[in-house]
Amino acid sequence: MDARRCPVALLVPPKIVETGAVGRPAAPARAVTPDLEAPPPSEGTLPTATMPRLTALGVALKAVGDDPVAHANGYICRESFSLADRPQSFYMIGSMGLAPAIALGLAITRPARRAVVFDGDGNLLMNLGILAMIAAQRPANFLHLVFDNEVYGSTGNQASLSRGVRLDRLAAAAGFATATAVTEPWALESALGAARAAPGPHFVLAKVTPEEAAVPRIPYTPAALRDRFRAAVLGG
Ligand SMILES: Cc1ncc(C[n+]2csc(CCOP(=O)(O)OP(=O)(O)O)c2C)c(N)n1
Numbered sequence: 001m002d003a004r005r006c007p008v009a010l011l012v013p014p015k016i017v018e019t020g021a022v023g024r025p026a027a028p029a030r031a032v033t034p035d036l037e038a039p040p041p042s043e044g045t046l047p048t049a050t051m052p053r054l055t056a057l058g059v060a061l062k063a064v065g066d067d068p069v070a071h072a073n074g075y076i077c078r079e080s081f082s083l084a085d086r087p088q089s090f091y092m093i094g095s096m097g098l099a100p101a102i103a104l105g106l107a108i109t110r111p112a113r114r115a116v117v118f119d120g121d122g123n124l125l126m127n128l129g130i131l132a133m134i135a136a137q138r139p140a141n142f143l144h145l146v147f148d149n150e151v152y153g154s155t156g157n158q159a160s161l162s163r164g165v166r167l168d169r170l171a172a173a174a175g176f177a178t179a180t181a182v183t184e185p186w187a188l189e190s191a192l193g194a195a196r197a198a199p200g201p202h203f204v205l206a207k208v209t210p211e212e213a214a215v216p217r218i219p220y221t222p223a224a225l226r227d228r229f230r231a232a233v234l235g236g
């Protein structure tokens, strides 16, 4: 690049890049990479999660009915797609942190309908300011559900800061109408039922295991996803 003074593209096959792996043997696949020093557990630490994300997604998809859902990118999309693909599911491809902003725009422009976001801990941590934006806008029809597996699961389980930072408390401090943390499927179902019965914005933190289901990639192009989502939302 220096010699030719022009941009260079490097194509790196999967499983080559691992944070902190230089000079030492590769870590076993999918082990949690302790590359972040976990902050000391805050008061009121939640019980260890036992609920796989796929189970939590199944509960959530049932609870939201026909509501439009903006999904954070990565395996959240893929697992949701594998359980129930629907035109009112928008799967973010590539961009982290932006699903709640899409759902917020929808909530503001379509106040008669609910807007839901299925978010990830890593995604939310990349755009924490969105909590303040949602709280400031106070959309009564907004539901922010975070599947918190405490890792960047889609890229190999690098540890995220949600292990020691209660994301639900950040949402409560920002000014969400309600903020609940759950670790069990029944509690998730009940939290989502309560959220749908009262004005929001609501925040639900579902603590899930880093387990990943063997699921296919999203087969649609970003443009096709945009168009079918737009048609579903405008038609509903
Ligand atoms: C700006 C940016 N950085 C990194 C990535 C690669 N990436 C895709 S998904 C993902 C992990 C997302 O973590 P989380 O929201 O916790 O979801 P999980 O995979 O754990 O379900 C990462 C790092 C990306 N797509 N965009």
Ligand SMILES: [Mg+2]
Residues within 6 Å of the ligand: 120, 121, 122, 147, 148, 149, 150, 151, 152, 153, 160
């Ligand atoms: Mg995660």
